[in-house]
Amino acid sequence: MNSVKELRYVQKDQLGGLGEPVAVGGGAVVYRSTLDGVPVAVRQPRITSAAALQRFQTQVELQHRMTVEARSRAWIHLGGKQVSVPVGLLPLLAVCEAPPFYCTVTPWFADGSLFDALHRSHDSRNWDLVQRLNWALQLAVGLESLHELGIVHRDIKTANVLLDGDRVALADFELSATLDSLSRTSAQKQQSGNTRDWASTDGPTRAQAGANVEPSAGPSAGRLAHMVGTTVYLAPELLSAVRSGWTFTYESDVYAFGITLNEIISGCVPYVDRRLSEPELHTVLETRFNELQLRTAIVTEHLRPSLDIDALEHSGGKRLGELIQQCWDHDPSKRPSMAQVVQHLTEIHDALRDGRVTGLTEARKVRPGLHPDPSCQVGREAITLRADAFAASAGKPTVVEIHQGHESAFAIANGLVEPAALLSSYFNEDSSRMALLARTLTGWYAKNRHQKPGMVTMAPAGFRQRSNWSTNPSGSEWRLEAEAFAVPGCRGSDRMEDRHFIECSVQVPAGWPKPSPDGKDMPVLHLLGVFDGHGSDAVADFAALVLPEAFRQLLGNASTASIQGMLRDALCITDVSWMQWCSEFTDQRNTQNGLVGSTALLAALHGSSLYLANVGDSRAVLYEERPDSSLEPVLITRDQNCTSAPMEIERLRHRGARLVPTGGALRVEGLVLVTRAIGDIALKQYLTADPELYQHQLRPNRSYVLVLATDGLWDVASNDDVAELIQRTVKLPGLLARRLVTEALQRQSQDNITAMVGLLSLGADPEKRTTPASS
Structure with a gap:
């Protein structure tokens, strides 16, 4: 040894x-x-x-x-x-x-950062509380060792914790210093009168790529000489602009550990899960436009991340919750030492491991103004009750009865929904070949479901995705640059059910098709997708991974005559594959599977042709830039829901569906607002995934802005509102998407929000940007 x-x-x-x-x-x-x-x-x-x-x-x-x-x-x-x-x-x-x-x-450390593991990995759903407490205990022991050596870390956060199986390690000691040196520096600052609000320019750092954490910038380049740490983990005494003698201490490390401990137990990014007094503060990590307001709330209102009451009831009960709150106490002198934290965590961990934990003896208490939106929870409970009724009938060899006098067209066999009828309704004579593709896709998903599609944009850098600029020296090829920005908004316990993807430069078989006027082959196309889940994130998660693969499989066979047809087939086969997945790999008695679904909005750029396919009430708008720099919508998809689509309502009634007022709006059988969706097996007689298709020919002397967004944006902003915001923002797709989401939050949007913005131009210089119009 x-x-x-x-x-x-x-x-x-x-x-x-x-x-x-x-x-x-x-x-x-x-x-x-x-x-x-x-x-x-x-x-x-x-x-x-x-x-x-x-x-x-x-x-x-x-x-x-x-x-x-x-x-x-x-x-x-x-x-x-x-x-x-x-x-x-x-x-x-x-x-x-x-x-x-x-x-x-x-x-x-092969498993990357703990931040990535908690927030971007499907495996996180399988980690029990003993495992999470084990990681927290290792981290606490490491921090205790640092303090025993007189070292203050100054940058404790899950992005700086590495993971390798059951082992974790605190990393990134670039900001660490001895307490003596910090005290001397503080004294020098007081003597020189240097008391600037150093935290005002701080921003979240980027999570590790691959396996080892590297922040976005070191003190010598980007963090600035007077600025360390990440805002959401910094103690209030460090965030206070009026404090004259700031310095990092053991107590400030303990505060950061408390925030980190709650993040490990709850699985929530700090403050992203909160409904705060100002709507834009829901996603301060995502927008970074409101850090000053967040710091003010932490310092003056004693704001803290929410405690996961359900997790606490099953992990350490009242004791663990009290320990977290003691660690992030506003008064540094009331925070425990890391030695005390290690002692308490060891006792809680051992009790949980040995099965000696009891639940909370008091009623659950959440401070006023700091709880998830009650209406979200009420809606979740209502749909769960209705799903329970569906699950109860799933064990009988009969049809599913949703309401009296209305029966599903899909038979139940051995408690599972049979997908054959759905496959036949979508593909008729071609159902045998498509059945094989559905089996291929479910097998592919079984092997790849650990991948995480675009979900939440947060710091460290989250699920922002950007297409590559195509290269064509002749300048005759249309270019697309796209980025997405997504936040959970005020959904609270519902968390995030939106997903998205950006697939750039998808290879097209030679000779198929030829959309350019001169008949030249266009070897690549760009594919974009936005999904808005309901009931849970399961179908949106499934579709965002499987649909691009389905499109590639269909494209490889080139058996469909058009891109529009291929988009349609990809959506329908994804719907069939979800049903196949539920029947083969999951327990259909699960209350979630029958009433979990998702909208789907796709865009494909091939040559000078833009294609759209829409299922549900997300919306795509293509804006054409006029010579006077104004934006005019030239293509708008139709919202498919019970409140704004008369033709859809007529189609549903023709199929025998009841539209029942629920929660202030008509819903299909009192359950679902959208009239088309992927998933929703219990309502498949009514809700189809067959999309509405659109095509637009781009004009060579114009530039375009394409916006794909979930209804979290369109519920509070009109098409004209979005055009005005775009005109007043620098023409970078990431900034545009961020601006739209932030505006929706400020307008009190009550839903998850995803906005994807694509800039389309013909042979334009990708570095050339249009300055915003004066407001």
């Missing part, structure tokens, strides 16, 4: 190559490499000055000291050897100081 006692110095050629970076930030680049045949992470800082070199050497000194002297140890296997490393901390294995190459070498 070995112990990392002496700091090991290595040369660059001793590393097994650097390859492509796995994370790039303003302060450093992280590579995956090997050392002595063992996978390692190599962090190469950007050193451009003597001050930067000094910071690097200080970081190495602190991390090596922590690696050697931390009292709580664990044995791990490295290269066939057992090595003693600190619990909950990222050990330093080696360092290279061979100018101009400087780097630190640490163990490779």
Whole structure:
């Protein structure tokens, strides 16, 4: 057995190559490499000055000291050897100081950051509370060790915690410092009168790409000399602009740990799950337009993230909730030490593991103004009750009875809905081939469902996706640049049910079709999709992954004569595949499966032709830019719901559906507002996934803006409102999407909100931007 006692110095050629970076930030680049045949992470800082070199050497000194002297140890296997490393901390294995190459070498954590694991991984749904508490306990032990050594971390957050199976380690010691040095710095600031509001420019940092966390910028480039940490994890005494002698302390680390502990237990990004006094504050992490207001609420109103009462009742009851609240207490002197936190967490963890936890003895209490929207919860409970009725009938070899006198056309066999009738209704003579494709897609989903489609845009950088600019020296090819921005809004416990995807440069078979006037092949197309789930996120999650794959499979066969037909077939086969998935891989008695669905809105750009396919009440609007820079909508999809589509209502009544007033609006059988959807197996007799199709020929002397958005935007903004907002915003798709979502929040939108914006131009310079019109 070995112990990392002496700091090991290595040369660059001793590393097994650097390859492509796995994370790039303003302060450093992280590579995956090997050392002595063992996978390692190599962090190469950007050193451009003597001050930067000094910071690097200080970081190495602190991390090596922590690696050697931390009292709580664990044995791990490295290269066939057992090595003693600190619990909950990222050990330093080696360092290279061979100018101009400087780097630190640490163990490779294959599962990435804890932030990614909690918020972007399907696996997070399967982690029980014992596992989550185990991670929290390791992190607490590591932080206790730092404090015992007189070190303050200053940047504790899940994005700086690495995960490898059951093991976690606190990383990113670039901002760490000894308490003595911080006290001296604070005293110097007081003497010099430098008390600037350093937190006012702070912003969320980017999560790790791949496996090792790298923030978006180091103090030497982007974080600024007076600014550290991430706003939502910073203690109120650090956020206060009026405090004259600010400094980081053990207590500020404890506060950040409390925020992090609640995030681990609840699975919620801090403050994203809250309904605050100002609507735009719901998503301060996403918009970054309201950090000043968030800081004010934290400091003056004692605002904190919501406690997951349900999780607490089953994990540590009242005791765990009290521990979290003690850690983030407004008064630093009332916060426990990390030694006390470790003691309490150990007792709670052991009690839960041994089955000795009891629930809360008091009634649930949530502070006024800090609870999820009650109407959302009421609606969720109502649909669950109706789904229970569906599930109860699923065990009988009869038809599903939704209301008296109305029966579903889809028979129940062995408790499962039979998808054959749906397949036949969509594809007629071609049903055999499409049945094979449905089986292929369900098998593909079974292997790939751990992937996460676009969901919430949040910091660290979330699910923003951007298409590549196509290259054509002749300038005769239409270009698309698209980004999406998505937030849960005020849904609270419902969380996020929207999804989206951007598939750029999808290969088109040679010779099919030829949309250009000169008959030339167009080898690629761009495909965009937005989904708005209801009942849960299950169908939207499924469709956002499966539909692009279905389109690629159909495109590869090139058996459909047109892109419009292919979009239609992709939507319908995704609907069939969901039913197939439920019948083969899930328990149809589950109350969710029968009344879970999603809208689907697709856009495809091929050559100079734009194609749209719509299922449900999300909306696409194509705006054409006029010579005077005004925007005119030239193509608008039709909302398919019970309140704004008379033709849809007539179709439903022809099929025998009842439109029952529920929650202030007509709903199909009193359950679903939309009239077309993927999923909703219990209502499949009425709700089809057969889309409405649109096509528009782009004019070569025009530029266009395409907006695809869920009804969370369109419920509070008209087409003209959106055009005006676009005109007043710099023409970058990400900024435009963010602006639309933020405006919807300010207008009190009560739903999840996703906005995808695409800029279309013919041979235009992608770097050329239009300045916003004066307001």
